[in-house]
Amino acid sequence: MTGQPPIVATGNQATGLAQWARQKLNNGNIEDVIDPKLRRGYDINSVWKAADVALRCTEHESRRRPTMTDVVMELKESFALESAYYRSEFPSTSNWNPHTETASERSQTGAFEVERFPRFTPSAR
Numbered sequence: 869m870t871g872q873p874p875i876v877a878t879g880n881q882a883t884g885l886a887q888w889a890r891q892k893l894n895n896g897n898i899e900d901v902i903d904p905k906l907r908r909g910y911d912i913n914s915v916w917k918a919a920d921v922a923l924r925c926t927e928h929e930s931r932r933r934p935t936m937t938d939v940v941m942e943l944k945e946s947f948a949l950e951s952a953y954y955r956s957e958f959p960s961t962s963n964w965n966p967h968t969e970t971a972s973e974r975s976q977t978g979a980f981e982v983e984r985f986p987r988f989t990p991s992a993r
Contacts, residue, residue: 869901869902869903869917869918869919869922870885870889870901870902870903871904871905872885872888872901872903873885876888882974886922886923888901889901889919889922889923890923893923894918898912898915898916898919901919902915903906909957910950910952910953911949911952911953912950913949914946914947914949914953915946917942917943917946917949918943920942921934921938921942921943921946922938923983925939976983
């Protein structure tokens with residue numbers, strides 16, 4: 869999403885990626901953290917949702933971090949937004965179904981390279 873390394877150098881200071889992104893997002897402009905190579909080839913709401921869940925996963929207090937169930941649910945919502953955006957921008961792919969591909973197949977969606985995963989369901993241990 870950011871195209872930045874795990875440690876971001878700004879001037880003569882090094883900052884962790886999560887802290888760097890949090891500082892930029894506090895200004896309310898997601899485009900400050902998005903990799904310019906994406907060239908607006910994304911749904912802004914999808915990116916906000918993914919960034920929000922990613923930052924919440926880095927909270928120091930465990931009770932403030934989302935559960936993995938919540939993370940999966942929110943990322944699925946983000947993916948649904950991105951898929952809808954892609955279908956509206958590239959109508960010839962409107963019959964595309966992400967759940968019919970295997971995990972090893974990859975597809976380029978605009979500037980995003982997305983690995984497809986089959987739908988997972990809960991199972992007993």
